[in-house]
Amino acid sequence: MRLFRRKDKSGEPWQEEALGLFLFDEVTDALAAERTLKTSGYQVSLVAPPPHLRAGCDLAIALARLEQVGAQRVLAEAGVHVRDWVDDTEESIRVCDVVTTVDFGQWLMVRAGNMKIVVDRDTGDIVNTSGGGCPDIPYLNLQYVGRRLSDVCRPKDVGFTLCGLMLDRAYLEACALLNQRILE
Amino acid sequence: MSLLVVATYPVEGGAVLEGQVTLSDEGGLTVDGSPVPASQGTSALLAAACQTASHMRMSMPRALVAGDIGRGDGTRAVYKRLAETASRVKPTVVVFHYMQPIMTLLRHALAELADACPNAVLVADAGGMYAAKAAGLARHFELMTPDVNEIGFLADPKVTHPAYVGHYLLGGGDFDPVALARKAYESGGSSRVLLIKGAQDHIIEEGAVAAVVDEPTVPALEAIGGTGDTITGLAAALLTAGLDPVDAAICASRANREAGLAMHATPAMRAVDLVAYLPEVLDTNLERWRGHS
Numbered sequence: 001m002r003l004f005r006r007k008d009k010s011g012e013p014w015q016e017e018a019l020g021l022f023l024f025d026e027v028t029d030a031l032a033a034e035r036t037l038k039t040s041g042y043q044v045s046l047v048a049p050p051p052h053l054r055a056g057c058d059l060a061i062a063l064a065r066l067e068q069v070g071a072q073r074v075l076a077e078a079g080v081h082v083r084d085w086v087d088d089t090e091e092s093i094r095v096c097d098v099v100t101t102v103d104f105g106q107w108l109m110v111r112a113g114n115m116k117i118v119v120d121r122d123t124g125d126i127v128n129t130s131g132g133g134c135p136d137i138p139y140l141n142l143q144y145v146g147r148r149l150s151d152v153c154r155p156k157d158v159g160f161t162l163c164g165l166m167l168d169r170a171y172l173e174a175c176a177l178l179n180q181r182i183l184e
Numbered sequence: 185m186s187l188l189v190v191a192t193y194p195v196e197g198g199a200v201l202e203g204q205v206t207l208s209d210e211g212g213l214t215v216d217g218s219p220v221p222a223s224q225g226t227s228a229l230l231a232a233a234c235q236t237a238s239h240m241r242m243s244m245p246r247a248l249v250a251g252d253i254g255r256g257d258g259t260r261a262v263y264k265r266l267a268e269t270a271s272r273v274k275p276t277v278v279v280f281h282y283m284q285p286i287m288t289l290l291r292h293a294l295a296e297l298a299d300a301c302p303n304a305v306l307v308a309d310a311g312g313m314y315a316a317k318a319a320g321l322a323r324h325f326e327l328m329t330p331d332v333n334e335i336g337f338l339a340d341p342k343v344t345h346p347a348y349v350g351h352y353l354l355g356g357g358d359f360d361p362v363a364l365a366r367k368a369y370e371s372g373g374s375s376r377v378l379l380i381k382g383a384q385d386h387i388i389e390e391g392a393v394a395a396v397v398d399e400p401t402v403p404a405l406e407a408i409g410g411t412g413d414t415i416t417g418l419a420a421a422l423l424t425a426g427l428d429p430v431d432a433a434i435c436a437s438r439a440n441r442e443a444g445l446a447m448h449a450t451p452a453m454r455a456v457d458l459v460a461y462l463p464e465v466l467d468t469n470l471e472r473w474r475g476h477s
Contacts, residue, residue, distance in 0.1 A: 028255075048348045054287075054318070058344070093348045102407070107451040109407045114333040114346035118407045118451045127452040130224055130409035131333060133310030133346075135282055136254025138225030139194035141409050160254030161284070162347040 020065040021092060022075075023049055023058075023084045028160045030059040036078045037061070042071055046165070047092040059162060060092060095165065099173045108177060112169035117144075119174050124148045132163030140167060149180040187233060187245040187424040188275035190266060190293075190312070191226035191282050192258040198251015200261050202269055204244050207234035211456045215247045224409030225282045225310070228455035232417030235462040239470065240425040246273055256284035259311075263289045270300035277305045277424045279416070280312025285345070287319035294324055305423060308375065309416040317373050318344035325375035327429050329416045332382035335361050338368035366391045379419060379433040381412050385441075387433045394430045397437040402444035410455025415440045418462070427474065435473045439465050 024030040030046065037044045042063060049060040063071055065087055075082055096113040107127060109118045115137075118128040126144045131137070136159035144152050149171070152158075156168035175182050189205075193215075203216025213220045213227050213234075220227050226249065233245045248269050252258025262283065270278070278297060280290070290312070297304055306325040308316045313330060316322050317338050330338055337346040361380050368374035369391030378388040383406070384398040405411045418436035423429060443461040447453065 026255075048344065051342065051344070054344050093343060095347050096349060102403075104404065104407060104451045107407065109451065111333065113349075114331075114337070116407065116409075120452070128224075128407055128409045128454075130407070130412070131331070133282060133285065133312070133314045134254060135192040135194065135252035135256070135259060135284055135311065138192075138223040138227070138282060139196075139253040141223045141225070142194055142221060145409070160256075162345050164254060166347050 018065045019062045020068055020085055020087045021047070021049060022061040022063065022071075022082050023053060023086065024060065025081065025083050026160070027059050027162060027165070029081050030061060031156055031165065032078070033061055033075055033080045033082065036075060036080055037063070037071055040074045042067060046095045048095070050092055053086070059165070062092065095162070099169060101173070101177070108174065110170045110174045110177070112173065113166040115163060115166040115170050117167060117170040117174050119149055119178060121178065124150060124178055124180050126152070129167060132167065134161035134163040136160045136164045137167070140164065149175050149178065154182065185424050185426065186243060186273060186275045187237070187277045187279070187420055188270070188273055189226065189230060189233070189245055189247045189249070189279045189281060189420070190262055191247065191249050191280070192252035192262065193220045193226060193249050194223055194253055195221065195251035196253045198258065200248070200250040200265055202248045202265060203246060205230050205234055205247050206244060207231050211460065215249055220249070222456050224455060225413055228410030228413035228459070229279070229281055229417035229420070231456065231459040232414035232462060233421040235459055236418050236421035236466065239463060239466040240421070242421070242425055245421065246275070252284065254284070256286065259284040259286060260289065263293055266293050267296040267300055270297055270304070274301050275304050277307060277420055279307040279309070279420045280316070281310050281413070281416070283311040283315070285311045285314035285318060287315055290315040290321060291319050294321060307416070307420050307423065309413070314345060320372060322374050323372055327377045327379065327419060327423065327433065328375040329379045329381060329412070329419060331412050332361055332380060335364045335368065335380050338373040339364040339371065341371045341373060361386055362388070362393055377429040377433060379415065379437060381415055385437040387430055387437070389430055395434050397434060397441070400441050400445045402441055402449050404449040404451050404453070405440070405444045407451035408449060408453055408455060408458070411440065411444065411458055414455055414458055431474060435470060438469065438473055442469060
């Protein structure tokens with residue numbers, strides 16, 4: 001029996017609630033936690049942990065403190081490993097949400113943060129990916145180039161890092177602009 | 185004079201490879217005789233470095249790489265082998281490239297290099313640059329090659345990854361790579377020399393503009409994965425050949441643009457297409473560019 005019902009909340013979680021952070025050893029754990037918690041109806045945000053808690057390419061999840069116990073149970077049930085919880089979001093920073101495009105005529109380039117994806121407007125083919133610095137980016141390049149946007153899994157489901165997450169944002173924007181189906 | 189590139193290649197579970205890099209006429213790349221897939225990233229850097237080394241009649245670059253698709257396993261394996269490799273090879277230039285940006289491992293690696301090859305010139309791009317900046321180690325590096333999406337990251341002392349620097353990114357009316365480069369240098373977030381890759385390439389020395397390269401203009405290069413990596417490969421190899429870091433950066437920027445022009449670049453082309461034109465571009469121009477930049 002579930003002790004906590006799924007929640008369906010709206011509104012920006014940063015405005016009124018006192019927040020805390022789930023910390024993770026791996027970016028993939030953070031991404032899995034985000035997916036799991038959102039599926040369960042929690043409103044969460046991906047952020048950089050405060051400086052003294054960072055190890056490098058890391059990611060935390062901000063959540064209303066009062067929801068921590070239930071959310072932690074959901075993550076445990078889903079097998080998502082959480083390193084720690086801290087009752088503080090001071091000095092945490094949100095992930096970049098700036099997305100821009102460049103029109104190359106036949107081709108459209110979408111930038112999200114430090115990542116770029118280039119697609120053929122007519123065919124929906126991915127003709128290039130670039131940017132970033134984490135090792136999943138050349139791997140995603142090999143997996144994606146030459147395939148259609150609608151035929152590939154989302155970068156955040158294939159990649160493992162913050163760079164992969166930024167490529168995911170560029171991918172989603174490219175799908176939206178070309179009216180392409182997103183493979184979930 | 186030898187160049188060592190420390191990085192990863194995009195093969196899950198791929199073995200640690202250490203040795204000389206070769207580039208075939210068809211564009212195939214090997215490290216210590218084992219093929220490495222051609223993609224954006226370190227293979228583009230290595231291919232450009234090979235072409236440059238060949239032009240300069242130097243020994244081919246060496247690489248220490250391992251398979252890593254983002255889990256960090258290959259990155260850790262490479263760091264584990266670095267001290268032994270550096271002690272044996274005694275590189276004059278070491279480049280840290282596509283790797284998981286793990287601060288503690290880079291800090292440890294720099295301490296090892298200080299023992300093994302204390303005079304080695306350090307270059308960083310991609311994950312190597314992210315780790316160097318995030319760990320407060322950027323000042324140990326002679327050259328970094330951020331693109332315009334990354335210079336804001338170097339300038340902001342609070343962030344540990346470019347994914348957190350939205351307000352500095354392209355499109356804002358106040359975006360100023362020169363001001364950001366100065367801020368990066370003053371806050372310890374940059375190397376002594378920066379090559380900022382963009383529509384205009386800015387070469388920065390100790391926080392001040394040393395040169396701007398904006399010709400020829402080839403906008404499609406930004407869309408082609410790996411064409412920033414080829415600049416880094418060119419610059420690192422030229423540095424290994426003895427060029428001053430500013431000259432190396434300027435010549436690398438020019439060569440990359442000329443190759444992009446020669447290949448009639450479109451957004452659907454590959455870095456290997458650009459690499460194929462580098463011998464012709466270097467043969468025609470490099471002597472003229474050297475010292476006149």
